[in-house]
Amino acid sequence: MIYESILTSLSHEGKPHIAPFGVRERDGLVLIAPFKPSLTLENLLATGHAVLNFTDDVRVFAGSLTGHGTWPLRKASKVNGYVLESALAHQELELVDVRDNPQRPELYFQVRHIETHAPFRGFNRAQAAVIELAVLVSRLHMLPIEKIDDEIRYLQIAIEKTAGEREQQAWQWLIDKVENHKAEINGENQA
Secondary structure: OOEEEEEEEEOOOOOEEEEEEEEEEEOOEEEEOOOOOOHHHHHHHHHOEEEEEEOOOHHHHHHHHHOOOOOOEEEOOOOOOEEEOOOOEEEEEEEEEEEOOOOOOEEEEEEEEEEEOOOOOOOOHHHHHHHHHHHHHOOOOOOOHHHHHHHHHHHHHHHHHHOOHHHHHHHHHHHHHHHHHHHHHHHHHHO
16 A cells, blocks of 8 residues: 655755655555655665655645645654644654665665644545646656546546645646646657
8 A cells, every 4th residue: 555645855965855755564664665866765865864744735745746835844853854834744754774676766764753733634536636646747757648638537527526725726736737748748749
């Protein structure tokens, strides 16, 4: 099972990086498997710490992939890292094992601290649709545009029926990213 979260990591220089990330649990540890190359991978290996943030504000997922929004952070309690202010809960992680792989190394983290900040009221269908589109946007360079268009048509139903203002804004940021990607592809094909 993969849990969609917001991962905050720090560069060796202490600069925070916010990224949507699907994580797994395995043998009591949190498994994070970033693609090579990535800033997240560099940060995790450099500092050995991370914070998993659980939020129902899907704008953070979409904004992190599209360059929208400034997401306030505060210092973590037990590890060298930052917590997303809008997190409903978070886990502070310490790297305990690395299994190298040419494409996606497996990084195993021990949970060092857990905090709950606010109740989780559940996702609506539009929030789930935004998260699903965010996953597709994170893979624009790997997926055929036809598949993305098909998925958007289906996910759009949930947006139309259940989205609030935050979900509509997040959805539009992601749609704009897809449209910009299509324009780049068409420009390359015409050149």
